[in-house]
Structures are given as C-alpha cells and as structure tokens.
Amino acid sequence: MFADKAVIYIRSGKGGDGHVSFRREKYVPNGGPDGGDGGHGGDVIFEIDPGINTLSDFRHKGKYYAQDGEQGKKRNCHGADGDDIIIKVPAGTLLKEAESGQVIADMSGSHTRAVILKGGRGGLGNQHFATATMQAPKYAQPGKPGRELCVQLELKVIADAGLVGFPNVGKSTLLSHVTNAKPKIANYHFTTLSPNLGVVDLDGAPGFVIADIPGLIEGASEGIGLGHDFLRHIERTKVIIHMVDAASTEGRDPVADVYAINKELETYNADITKRPQVIAANKTDVIYVQDGEEDPIERLRKEFEPQGYQIFPISAVTGKGLKELLYAVSRMVEESGKEPVVFEQEYFPDFQTEDDSLITVKKAEDGAFEVEGARIEKMLGYTNLDSEKGFAFFQRFFKDQGILEQLEAAGIQEGDTVRVYDLEFDYYK
Numbered sequence: 001m002f003a004d005k006a007v008i009y010i011r012s013g014k015g016g017d018g019h020v021s022f023r024r025e026k027y028v029p030n031g032g033p034d035g036g037d038g039g040h041g042g043d044v045i046f047e048i049d050p051g052i053n054t055l056s057d058f059r060h061k062g063k064y065y066a067q068d069g070e071q072g073k074k075r076n077c078h079g080a081d082g083d084d085i086i087i088k089v090p091a092g093t094l095l096k097e098a099e100s101g102q103v104i105a106d107m108s109g110s111h112t113r114a115v116i117l118k119g120g121r122g123g124l125g126n127q128h129f130a131t132a133t134m135q136a137p138k139y140a141q142p143g144k145p146g147r148e149l150c151v152q153l154e155l156k157v158i159a160d161a162g163l164v165g166f167p168n169v170g171k172s173t174l175l176s177h178v179t180n181a182k183p184k185i186a187n188y189h190f191t192t193l194s195p196n197l198g199v200v201d202l203d204g205a206p207g208f209v210i211a212d213i214p215g216l217i218e219g220a221s222e223g224i225g226l227g228h229d230f231l232r233h234i235e236r237t238k239v240i241i242h243m244v245d246a247a248s249t250e251g252r253d254p255v256a257d258v259y260a261i262n263k264e265l266e267t268y269n270a271d272i273t274k275r276p277q278v279i280a281a282n283k284t285d286v287i288y289v290q291d292g293e294e295d296p297i298e299r300l301r302k303e304f305e306p307q308g309y310q311i312f313p314i315s316a317v318t319g320k321g322l323k324e325l326l327y328a329v330s331r332m333v334e335e336s337g338k339e340p341v342v343f344e345q346e347y348f349p350d351f352q353t354e355d356d357s358l359i360t361v362k363k364a365e366d367g368a369f370e371v372e373g374a375r376i377e378k379m380l381g382y383t384n385l386d387s388e389k390g391f392a393f394f395q396r397f398f399k400d401q402g403i404l405e406q407l408e409a410a411g412i413q414e415g416d417t418v419r420v421y422d423l424e425f426d427y428y429k
Helices: 171-178 225-234 254-268 270-274 296-307 324-335 372-383 388-402 402-409
Strands: 006-009 044-048 061-066 085-089 094-096 105-106 113-117 148-155 163-166 196-203 205-212 239-245 277-282 310-313 360-364 369-372 417-420 423-426
Touching: 006 163, 044 094, 044 105, 085 105, 085 277, 094 388, 105 113, 113 417, 163 171, 163 225, 163 402, 171 205, 171 239, 171 324, 196 324, 239 324, 254 270, 254 296, 277 372, 296 310, 310 324, 324 423, 360 402, 369 402, 388 402
Parallel strands: 006 061, 044 085, 163 205, 163 239, 239 277, 277 310, 369 417
Antiparallel strands: 006 148, 044 113, 094 105, 094 148, 196 205, 360 369, 417 423
16 A cells, blocks of 8 residues: 555664673782763664665554664673664655644655664763872762654655646546556546556656656645645656546536636645646547537637647557657756755754753742752762761752752742652752
8 A cells, every 4th residue: 555654653772771880809919990981872764765665664663763872881881882873765755843833854855864762871980080189989970861853744746747637637637648657547537546656757857757747626725635745746846747538428528627727726735836837638549529609619719829728639558649748858957957856954953952050949839949950860879978078969950050049049948848859858958
C-alpha cells in the first residue's frame, strides 16, 4: 500500500556519566583521581535511500532511539560513544515538527543526509575536578540528556511536471504512452490511488520527470476525499499540465474543469497557481461536433489563451498531439531552472533546548519553596552534599546565582523549607 504520511517519535542517546575512582596500585595507596569521561550519546540521522519510494515502513514502527553513551571507567578510560541511528526515507520526504507543522528538513535534491538530533555530551570524570585544595573529588559530572522529538514525515514526490485533472480524463493513459511507467488504468473515480512517476525522453531536447497526480474532486483542498494527500505532491512540480476531457465523454464541461482545478490548487497553496501551466485537451479522437455547435478546442482557446495558457489538443490513446505538448513542457521545465523545489527550514531542534540560565522559585501548596532549573540539576550532578566542602559549595552557588535573593523576594522566612528536586533544607540567614 502506498503511504505518504507518518508520525514518529525519535530520541538521541544520553551522554554517559563521568566516573568517580582513584588510582590504587601497589606502593601507591593514595593515588589521585582517575575517573574517565562518559561517552557521547548517539545522534538521530535521516538519510535518503533510493530503493524506497513510500513511507509504509513507518506504519509498523513508530519509535526510534539512538544508543546511550557508556559511563566512564577507572584508569582514565573514556566510555564508548553510543551508536547513531540512521533512519532511511525516500527522496522527497519532508520532516516537520509534529505539533507546529514547521519544516525541520527537506530530504530532496543534494540534501541526502541530515543530523536531526545530536546525542548528549558525556560527563567529565572526577579527574577533572581535582584542585590544590580538593585533591580527592568524590563527584563527577553526569552526562547530558538525549533530545526527543515527534516528527511528521510527508512524502512529496519530486517531479518536473505534474498532471492534474478530474478522474477519467486520461492522465494514466498519457503517462503510460509517453514514459516507461505502467499505471493501472480503469474506468472509475479515483482510479489512481497513488502518484505515478515516469521519465519522458525526447530527441534533441532535455527529458523530464512527470507525475500523474491522482484525480481531484471539488473540495479536495479542504480535505474532501483524499484531497490533501494528493495535492501535497503538486507542491514540488515546476510545470502544471491541466488535462481535461475535451470530448465531454462523461458530461463534464472542460472549461469549468480548468477553473475548478485552479480553484482547488489556489485554495491549497496559492504559490502553485503562479507556476507555468498548459492545458492538454484530451480525447480529440472521439470529439464529434454537430452543426451549430462550437468546437470545444476553439472554446478552450478563446477562454484561456488570452490568460496566457497554451492549449494542446491531444489523444492519449492514439498519441496524436503528444509530441508538441511534451516539447513545450520540456522548454518550460528548462526555463524554470535545474534545481528542484526545496522547502526552507523553519524549526531548529538545536535551538529548542531549555535555557540553562533559567532558575525558577515558587511556593508550593504545602508552604515549601521549590527551586528548579537546568543549571541546578547539573550542579547537583557533580556536587557531593554529604561532604562539608560540597555543602559549602552548594551554599555559595545559591548566593552567586541570585537564588537567595529570589527566595527572599518570594517571601521566605527563617525556618521555612526549601525544596530542590528531591532534597529539602531549612532556610536560615
């Protein structure tokens, strides 16, 4: 089954904790600290795999974790770095932050590999904290936590030209005639349930990739039917080919169809309608004009040529008129430039981290004053509060960081309880 949308959870690896140990060898009973650093956590990496063309694998697995870094070891040994996790996606996959819908990365063109979440840094071993006055530090730095994110994957096919039109106007027939694609063809609405891609090769002119976008219906831009799923694939195309049933074999008005299609495209994304467009008037082999009736091809020309559209009468079944259409589209694709349509990054995971400098003080319902903040968590990770020197450092930290001032501003009194995560202290000046 074709799948072009999925939501997954990703998490990078946590950095390994620094190690606390001391050199203990024969004749060296009181050696210095030799705790090694923790290893870095693994990254989460997305990579294009040319052998994949759908997102169906992500329907069966929704969580992806990079490996955590190893804890440091004694004798100054560094913990092993965690393995990266590489997630393979098809070319044309757009990565979005699931909640906001902002673009994280566009896996297309030359952008074949992207590091989305970096792993946490490993913590420093106790060897780094030795000083002239603290020669045997009994604490080490904890590893930085990994990062997590919910990512929405959207596959937007990469094609130079997109075939759009209502069901049964002959798009699949045209694609099968001019390329090596083999779409399923039948006479019922929504014949094509997934975009079909094909390469058009031309003598004496550059070839191009063409996509048969599934048949639209009115209201597609509002999500009616499979509207959003289909319209998504139009966004990368450089040239739009409107295909209409000029013979009105199903009673549809080809002029009204062009306006209806453009309305759906504009409602979904107004930028799409600014791209070059041509009208392919199909089924000319079965047009029968009675006396007194207007030729539908002339009617299309009168209506749309003044608006800048080129009209190409064709028969997808017999091949009549296809050469003129394809060479015109080739020229338009070349004039639009070589680079594919790529979406700019809007969401930057590296800049979404918690502000280390932010420290909050609030009074809890039980009357205790709670102090929290990323910087405090780090300090607790490498401070031994059981030692006199460690607790003195803790008190200086509260003073130097302005936490005591914040507590006083919050109305703390002597004897009140201060809660720092799972630790509690009585406050005295």
